[in-house]
Amino acid sequence: MRGVLVVAEKEIWQLLRSKNVLVSAVLFIVIFGGMTGPAMLAGSDADPVQVMDQLLFYLVLVLGVFSAYLFTGQVFLREKQEGVVETLLCTPLSLREIWLGKVVGIVVPATVLSYLASVIIVLVGSAVLGTTVWPSPPVILHILVVVPAFIGAGAGLIGFAQLLLGMRENQVLNFAIIFGLIFLISFTQAILGPSFSVTWGVVAAVLALAAVIIMGTAWLTRVLSRERIVTTLPD
Amino acid sequence: MAAVIEVSSLGKEFGGRRVVDNITFSVEKGEVFGYLGPNGAGKTTTMRILLGLLAPTSGFARVLASDLAVDDRARGDVGVLMENNGLYERLSARENLEYFARLYGIERPKDRVSELLEFTGLQDRSSEPVGTFSTGMKRKLGIARAIMHEPEIVFFDEPTSGLDPEAQHMVRELILDLSKREGMTVFLNSHNLDEVQRICTRVAILHRGRIRALDSVRNLVRGGGKSVYVVTLADPAAGTAAVDILSSAGGLSEISAEDGRVSMSLDSLQPHEVISLLVNGGIGVDEARREARSLEEIYLGVMRQAEGDVS
Numbered sequence: 001m002r003g004v005l006v007v008a009e010k011e012i013w014q015l016l017r018s019k020n021v022l023v024s025a026v027l028f029i030v031i032f033g034g035m036t037g038p039a040m041l042a043g044s045d046a047d048p049v050q051v052m053d054q055l056l057f058y059l060v061l062v063l064g065v066f067s068a069y070l071f072t073g074q075v076f077l078r079e080k081q082e083g084v085v086e087t088l089l090c091t092p093l094s095l096r097e098i099w100l101g102k103v104v105g106i107v108v109p110a111t112v113l114s115y116l117a118s119v120i121i122v123l124v125g126s127a128v129l130g131t132t133v134w135p136s137p138p139v140i141l142h143i144l145v146v147v148p149a150f151i152g153a154g155a156g157l158i159g160f161a162q163l164l165l166g167m168r169e170n171q172v173l174n175f176a177i178i179f180g181l182i183f184l185i186s187f188t189q190a191i192l193g194p195s196f197s198v199t200w201g202v203v204a205a206v207l208a209l210a211a212v213i214i215m216g217t218a219w220l221t222r223v224l225s226r227e228r229i230v231t232t233l234p235d
Numbered sequence: 236m237a238a239v240i241e242v243s244s245l246g247k248e249f250g251g252r253r254v255v256d257n258i259t260f261s262v263e264k265g266e267v268f269g270y271l272g273p274n275g276a277g278k279t280t281t282m283r284i285l286l287g288l289l290a291p292t293s294g295f296a297r298v299l300a301s302d303l304a305v306d307d308r309a310r311g312d313v314g315v316l317m318e319n320n321g322l323y324e325r326l327s328a329r330e331n332l333e334y335f336a337r338l339y340g341i342e343r344p345k346d347r348v349s350e351l352l353e354f355t356g357l358q359d360r361s362s363e364p365v366g367t368f369s370t371g372m373k374r375k376l377g378i379a380r381a382i383m384h385e386p387e388i389v390f391f392d393e394p395t396s397g398l399d400p401e402a403q404h405m406v407r408e409l410i411l412d413l414s415k416r417e418g419m420t421v422f423l424n425s426h427n428l429d430e431v432q433r434i435c436t437r438v439a440i441l442h443r444g445r446i447r448a449l450d451s452v453r454n455l456v457r458g459g460g461k462s463v464y465v466v467t468l469a470d471p472a473a474g475t476a477a478v479d480i481l482s483s484a485g486g487l488s489e490i491s492a493e494d495g496r497v498s499m500s501l502d503s504l505q506p507h508e509v510i511s512l513l514v515n516g517g518i519g520v521d522e523a524r525r526e527a528r529s530l531e532e533i534y535l536g537v538m539r540q541a542e543g544d545v546s
Contacts, residue, residue, distance in 0.1 A: 006337045010326075017325045087321025087380075090286050090303075091338045092311040226304065230288045231249075 003093045004101040011075050011105025018074050025067045029113055032063055032185065033120040038128040046194050052125055052133045053198045056118055057142060058188040061206075064114030064147045065154040066181050071106040072155055076162040077170060083233055085163075089226050096221050099159060106155040111148040118143050138203045146207045153213035160217050164224055166232040239264050239388055239420050240285065244294035247280055247444075254280045256444035257294070262437075264387075267414045267421040269431035269452070271534060272441030278424045281441075282390055285422070286315060299387060311339055314386035314419075318393050320377035324366035328357050328376050331365055332383060339384035351379040355409075371402030378409055388420040389413065395430055403427075407434055432456070432530035440534060442541035448533070456527045463489075464501050464509060465526045469519030471495025480516040481509065498526070 015021065036059070044051045079085045088098060118135075126132045135143070158177065162170055240262035247255040255277045262268040272278050283289040285296050287303030287310065295302070301309035315321070322331050329348055336344030352358040355375040365373060374394065381389055391410065395403040411434050413419045425431050431438055432452055440448040448455065457463065468477060474492030481490050481497070486504035490497065499509070510520055 002340070003338060006334070010323075010334050013330070014323060014325055082324075083317065083319040084321050084323060086288065086317055086319070087315060089288055090310060090313065090315040091335070092307045092340075093338060094307055225290075226288045227290055230283060 003097045004104060007093070007098060007101025008104035008108070011102055012108055015071055015074060015105070015109050021070055021074050025070050025110075025113055026116075028066060028070075029063050029117045030120060032059065033117040034124045036185065038121070038124045041125045042128050044194075048125075048129050048131075048133050049136065050197055052122070053136050053139045054192060054196060055121055055125070056135050056139050057198045057202075058192070059121065059185065060114050060118050060143055061147050061150055062181060062184045062188070063117045064110055064151045067110040067113045068106050068151045068155040069158055069177055069181070071110060072158045072162060073174075075102045075106055076159040080162065080229070080232075081167070081234060086230060086233065089229065095224055095226065096218070099156070099163070099221055099224070100218075102159055103152055103156045106159070107148055107152045110151045110155070114147045114151065115143070136198065138198050138200050141200075142198065142203045142206070146203055146210060149207055149210035149214070153210045153217065156214055156217040160220055160224065163229050164232070167234050237264055238262065239299055240268070240422065241297045241300075242281070242285070242294070243296075245281070245284065245291050245296055246293035247277075247284060247289060248292045254444050255284070255291075258441075258444075258446050259294075260439055260446065260449055262420060262422060264420055265414070265418055266437055267410070267423060267435045269435035269438035270422065270424045270441065271426060271428070271431055271438055273426060273538070275443075276441040277444040278426075278441055279392060282392060282422070282424050286310075286313070286390060311384065312387045314381035314384065314389040316377050316381040316389070316391045316394060318396060320373050321380060322365045322373060322376060325364055327362045327364055328352065328368070329361040331376065332380060335380050335383050341384055347383065351383060355379045371398050371405070374398060374402065374406055375409070378406065382413060382417075382419070385417070386419065388422060390422045390424070392424045393426070394423070395425075395427055403430070410434055428529075428531045428534050438530070440537045442538060445541075447537045447541045452530060455533045456530060463498060463526050463528055464506060465496055465498045465524060466509065466513065466520055467522040468495045468497065468513075469521050473518045476516070477513055477518050480512055480518070484512050 040055060041048060041051050079088070089095070122133065122135065161173055165173060238261040242261065243259050245255055245258040246253065258281065270278050270281065280289065284291050285298055285303070287305070290304060299309055299312055303310050303313065323334070326334070329352065332348040332351060333344050336347055341347050349358070352361050355378065357372060357376060357379070360368070360372070365376065368376065378394070394410065395406050398406065407430060410421055410423070414421050423431065423435060435452055437451045438449070438455065439446050466477070468474065471494060474495060474497060477497045478490050478492050481487050481499060484504065486502050487499045487509070488502050490499040501509070506523060510523055513520055
């Protein structure tokens with residue numbers, strides 16, 4: 001566990017030095033959290049609390065996972081591109097400890113950003129509606145617990161894929177993730193429908209889904225080998 | 236002496252292409268072992284198998300009696316410097332070293348880091364990002380990182396590649412210092428023959444995945460234990476005639492002539508017998524002496540022979 005924490009701490013520290021990535025993530029959150037959300041609130045005839053709940057339910061989750069995706073590029077892919085991962089693989093850490101340390105190092109800053117997105121959505125949404133709109137308790141739990149779990153699941157799965165795949169396959173993966181996330185931001189509310197409300201049961205189900213993804217990815221790391229990583233390093 | 240690296244019948248294939256082919260050797264504690272070969276000979280692949288980064292297709296490789304692919308703790312006794320230094324460019328020199336010190340579980344990491352920064356002469360720039368360092372400074376820091384945990388064995392992959400002569404000298408001195416003062420075993424992957432001759436005690440020469448020569452540097456430059464004898468002729472044009480006379484005499488091998496100098500390995504003949512043969516054959520001799528061959532000559536000879544075997 002000590003090794004996991006050492007790796008996580010270094011990744012957080014290094015992400016804080018990656019100004020370009022940090023600025024991109026913050027801008028993305030401010031733009032989508034501060035503009036898309038309130039625009040949907042203003043254009044809806046439904047109950048503002050319900051619309052706010054819906055927004056916070058999926059938008060914060062998608063923005064958090066998107067931040068995590070941006071960070072995986074720095075934490076997993078860049079280390080592979082620069083070949084530093086080969087040296088890391090020669091340390092006494094197991095492959096799973098390295099992977100887990102990096103995931104934890106992504107979850108912490110991405111969670112902070114998702115909380116920032118929640119605050120922005122609530123503040124700007126309340127300003128647009130002219131009254132303070134508080135999220136319901138299930139949504140607060142969702143933001144505090146489920147979103148970080150999903151960020152971990154997303155970071156774990158994407159990081160695993162980045163370690164597993166070669167550079168060309170990773171480019172294809174990047175396009176797929178970006179388009180997937182844009183699709184989620186654009187159409188999730190339409191898919192959920194106006195009558196959708198966030199209940200304790202929904203929150204529990206989404207948390208269970210995150211847990212399944214995390215456990216599934218942790219299990220998948222067994223197919224990840226040092227040889228697979230080394231043979232997919234760029235020349 | 237105990238073998239700290241054991242390699243037996245090692246083979247590695249990638250997609251049906253044999254990159255390492257039936258290699259066997261061992262390295263004893265405290266040796267500086269040079270692993271020589273041209274690009275693509277299989278040097279890095281062998282090193283990666285030793286480090287547990289690649290699985291062998293056949294045979295086995297043990298480091299400190301362990302398979303590093305599965306023994307996490309044993310990797311803690313091994314230091315590695317790959318071609319890319321293994322450093323994070325956005326972190327400072329001190330942060331890089333402290334990170335690896337903590338990964339290796341070093342007690343009082345800050346003290347050890349300060350000691351290494353002083354050892355490599357980088358203490359004045361310890362708080363600057365590594366990305367701003369010159370190639371030589373990064374290499375020094377990479378070496379400091381590799382020996383951070385005082386490993387029993389250090390693996391170096393082309394440690395002086397891309398460095399200017401001054402930095403190359405500094406890196407060579409560092410490696411020699413590690414071996415002599417710290418008693419570390421060094422496994423050196425290189426195609427820098429001068430470097431290997433200066434610092435290695437024993438070498439293996441690799442060609443297309445197979446070991447073509449394996450001996451101490453001392454034995455190799457002396458012609459595999461046989462004396463290399465060089466005769467300077469009074470008439471530089473008499474080289475061919477001298478080779479003919481000596482070839483027909485027997486007791487000599489590897490006879491060649493170039494610019495009035497005839498070199499040979501003495502198998503059973505004595506030096507005075509060689510001179511007698513030439514003088515009796517009407518060829519004047521200006522000078523005759525035993526001579527060590529450079530590792531470069533040995534290497535090129537091994538490569539030519541290996542190419543001949545392959546074709």
